[in-house]
Amino acid sequence: MLVMILVPLLANLGTGIMNQLVTLFIYILLAQSWNIIGGYTGQINLGIAAFFGCSVMITHFMWVAGIPIIVSVLVASLSTIILAIIIGIPTLRLKGMYFAVGTLALAQAIQVIMQNIFNRSIQTRGDYVQAYNINWRYYLGLAIVVIVLVAVYFIRKSKLGIALVAIREDEQAAQVTGVNTFKYKVISLLISAFIAGLAGGVYAYFRLYFYYTSDIFGLTWTFSAIMAVVIGGAGTLLGPVFGSIFLVILGYIFSLTLGQANLIVFGFLFILVMLFMPQGLMGGVNLFRQWISTWSRKSHNETGENI
């Protein structure tokens, strides 16, 4: 933790690695956002990009208008909640594919609308470009990631978290035992949208230019978030973090060695993990821990018998 804070002060890592680290923070935030709704609550959200992209746009324009970055990020993240309510309240009442379809349709619709409104690249004022310092982006990203991780930890421990997991395990049983499943699903979507909004805020602060508006609303963001969660382990606190680290490192290696084909590799990796390692990396860690404990118990028993 202390190391993470001191890194940019003590060692000059160079812009390349710093950029990767800020990207990593954005991925972690997106992954945690998807983890809340997809991992804990078990509702498949295919529209993270809509929340992310709207927050990017709002943060960007507020910040360029002269409002402090922290205020802009918070306001933008809160405004994503409006989107979440519009899409969540009709679709979450029903079971089945409706939530996934609704969120996917929302992401596509907003992408189309934004593409038509902003058909040129979006730019920043010159003095903002001159004042650009990657360290501030790093600190903002790090602070938000730490706050979000702590918040997710406490959410999981609270009554809310228990209700969410109950909904994932068996919605009908949860309903019968007195959990208002619809209310909790909407709350979890709101939290998820807020975290995606924070990720968008960091991204808007990190990137000053947007050449194509469609890029920030693209399917890539949704896919990266889902991928990080699934590879790391859905429904765990640290799984999405490990998944994001894994993704950023692999993405860096593959984009250097494979060029254009690197994105395809991720698709195959994703499917393989889905089929053969449904618990993700955290599942592997748990298996290893179990194995260690049984092994140590066994060896303990053996020594006991010998004596």
Place this chain on the structure above:
Amino acid sequence: MADAFQVLLIGVVVGALYGLVALGFGLIMRIMKFINIAQGSFIILGGFICYWLVTIWHFDPYLSIPIVMLAMFIVGLILYRLLFSPLLKYPQAEMRLDKSLLITFGVVWILDNLEILIWTPNSRSVIPSYGYGTINIFGASLSYTGIIGLGLAILAAAVLHIILTRTYFGKHVRAATEDAVAAGLSGVNVQRTYLISCGIAVALSGLAGTVIVTSYSVTPGGGMSWLLTAMVVVTLAGSDNMNFMIPAGIILGVIQSASTLFISPAYQQPIALIIFLIIILFRPQGLFSKRVRVH
């Protein structure tokens, strides 16, 4: 008046295509309770196969349909064997639905990027020599390709209906849809039934791709919007209602086409979203289903 009729005609032609796209998607969803997000990418793949057949071997695009459909049928068999049959181990329908959604989302990712790699991100279309011809119906003009597309969509729906209701295989499919375990006990080979119906569904997307590449154009990554339209059509028709896919598609097509009279044609996608939200708010069982779905 002539304007309105023209808009209606265009809506019907586009809508029949929506129905055709929804047919393949709805088939997998109805029979296996799997959601195939990759259906849109399969459509684009089918379109590109047709594009290759036309540009390299100089086929007529409509004569290439059997080849495209056969190729896509094989793709469907592979899809089922590799991705869907491992998911049958999950007992609950919801679990299967979520897992298949995620897995096919990975397939979308692979296919979209593969298509960009092979065919570049440009949009492609195939225009046969008679492609520019139009006929006049009461002052409104309609292209030959549009008419052929409409005919093919209705033909496909009719053939599918006959297969499902009149043949022995269709009986197996309906039995496996109602209760897979009971069907298996009474001697239906459920795995084989699923396998072949998955192949048929993907082959239908090949047909849709051919129609799209001749009347419109295909772009890598453009499958998502077709898929969303299919999902909205399935919601409109009611997901357990295979017979009404084409009518529901036509309703959506006419609404979208009529909306171009008032606002820019670029906003088709938001309109589909609004229709989707209205339907699930007020009539979640679909327009044509009589009974209320109990979940």
